[in-house]
Amino acid sequence: MSVQGTILVLDGTSTNRIMLKVQLTAAWYHVVQGDRLHGLPGLLRRTRPDLVLAAQTLPDGTAADVKQVVMADPDMVDVPVVAIAPQNDKTARLNALAEGLDDVLAHPFKDTLLLARVRSLLRSRAEAQELKLGGGSQPIGFAEPAATPISPPRSARVAILAQTARTGALWMKALSGRLRHSLSAHTSSNLQALLSGPVADAIVVEVGKTAPGLSPLADLKSRGATRNTVLVAVVAENDTALASEALDRGADAVCMGGFCVEEVVLRLENQIARKNRTDQMRATLRRGIAECWIDPLTGLHNRRYAMQAMDQMARKPSRTGRGFVVMLADLDHFKAINDRFGHVGGDLVLTEAAKRMEHTVGSGGFVARIGGEEFMIGLPDSSRAEAMELAKTVRNCISKTPFTLPDCETPVPVTISIGMTSPNPPLPQNEPLERLIRSADSALYAAKKAGRNQVRVRQSAA
Template sequence: MSVQGTILVLDGVSTNRIMLKVQLTAAWYHVVQGERLAGLAALLRRTRPDLVLTAQTLPDGTASDVKKVMAADPALIDVPIVAIAPQNDKAARLRALSDGLDDVLGHPFKDTLLLARVRSLLRARADRQELHLRDDSHSIGFGESAQVLLAPPPIAQIAILTQTARTGALWRKCLAGQTRHLLTNHTLPDLKGVLSGATPDAIVVELGSDASGRNLLADLRSRGATRNTVLVGVSPDENPGRAAEALDRGADAVCMGGFHTDEISLRLETLIARKTRDDRLRATLRKGLADSLTDPLTGLHNRRYAMRALDQIARQAPEEGRGFALMLADLDHFKAINDRFGHAAGDLVLTEAAHRLQAAIGETGFVARIGGEEFMIGLPNTSTEQALKQAEMICESICGQPFRLPDHPALIPVTISVGVKLCAPPELARRDETDPVSQAIRSADKALYAAKRAGRNQVYIRQSAA
């Protein structure tokens, strides 16, 4: 049997624990049991659960106390906690949500609803774990990354989708007195109105007796723009089957028994705070990826990016039936600039040269700094004439105007040598053991040295294979 995750069940009543264990074990979850707050920290360290189901009241504490114990361990801060409260105890439900628990299930409950909620929470946790794994700075040697806590989110956009405009206006009016976030309301067919502007941070969807609301949840969760949007369903009754289906279709939470302003505002606040944290982490990851492909001094792409881009250009060229050009360019006598004016001045020259090279290439290809004063340029879909013209523009962009340094009144003349390798479709179509990218780089490197030997400040082209 494949175990799908570890769930800790906390309840002072043994029959309740046994019932939950039977339900969860049948769904292939590994169940660990506890009955009180005492000894919980050690039990958590030993079992490392993926989710905790706890009675609202334990013999020596509450579900809120369970959350406090878990919050003290950074490794458990993302583990979902679901409180189990009496079916009609609205005060207990609101208290648990106010304490920051992930959900509250009214006892007794149907297996379908329990398992759907477990699946939903475990999916969400798996997504967050994936974000943290990607952000794990141990792998690159910068020590332990800081734990990001749930902070009050900025002003968020919340869209309300209901069957009728009247219901939407009523819900919006009720929520306006409970939340600081910006609210809009739409009818269910008006999905275009919801998605035409800025993507909402959260969407509240009315789940009627028909399937339109549940289908909409699946639609929203599948779209790139709303994949990470908070989705809250509102069911008019206590129908567990409808709630379970909504959770399986992508809802982050389902409020049963109609629209309850207090409950919905509490759920939205917690879920939007979590989304805000995850969005910041995603932004950090995107920036980290961009930084890993960027030269920090010049802002150009680096060697890692250049090799990937060049490989992609080489693979696509035979399919498109057009060749490409690879250029290696090197600032002439750059060491003399460093020796005379200092390395800070040399860095300024490199930065300005990078700006000029990027301006000369524009959107036609890529420019990367691959060494001290050496640059790589890749031009897809390029003929011999186009490549020669582009290379001459590169030379002119550097030597056409002297470089100015802030602390030196004298202008610095700088030139550049360029080696070009033209890769034509017949050459690319040959199937042999030679790596076309490495071969092209070697040829461009030989062309660059030929330009240097010929007196520098010029272009040398190689059209034949190395």
């Protein structure tokens, strides 16, 4: 069986390290050991752990010091650090959470709880890694600054999901004076009330052995709206089996021994801060993906998108028996516009022309800017008459209304030439698009040669 991840164990007591290594290697994790803070940066660079388990007190430091060293490496800011605290030391647990540790486990702990917590933390780590390019510090997309420390949002929505309305009211009252976030309370038997409102950033879930028990956790994690919502489970009594099951069902953190307002507040703040950073990474990913397909000047699709869309369009059989059409459009005498009004004026003409063409083509096809003043239009299902009519409408939307430019008293007339292929049958999978593009380009050349502000058609190249 393959190794599932690398875990660094830091403890000054060798028997503690050995015990953890036995427990973790039995679950097929790769375990690296250390006994002190000194030399930790080098150890981190060599081993690249996915998770760090550190004794709360080391010979030359603390688990909080370990967290700071890990966070100092931009490539490791999403590596969870868990403190190993003395048995039944509630104060030590709260202090560790207050210092920013991702979780606290107390000696002695059962294999089930240890491994459940490891699985949960590694899932979070894997999600963060997927939002990065090549496991480095740069988010997917373009060169971004190195990752910054986790910081909480100004305000978040926190919901309480208790088994009774009375418990929910008591918890809400206890938390209202301790959190800067907005609060709401719901009962587990009426989950729909929670789901019908604004999506919560975090939910505190009361977990018990009686119905509904653990089911809300799995339900919330399986829904698209709440998949990324932080779930903090509150387990009555020190039931390690129930806590382990809660973690495996999707809880991001577990408070054992019932509701403790100090611990719930700390876990909420830590988890919401982590969620905030992950949300920022996710937004960067979406933005990067969008920018890969969008022309930054006009807001149209770019050449990369156009070629991809055209390839899909060309290979797809027509349901109506009509073919697809490729148009290439080029603004006439655009260099003269640039020379007369400067590149700022030229950019304004390009942007306005793009808006007009996009509005004219609508949802029936796509418009992309594929070069300086050159555009591509794709129609997936069109007759020759429909395509010709649309091409003339595109030509007229440019030429019939002159362009207004700043510092220019008289609107500027602009025209466009369009070359198009007649409806083409689906291309074989091994047939390149180049011949089709050349066909449309030849038609565009013919339109230019005919005096510009023209539409010309080239018979199918297929």
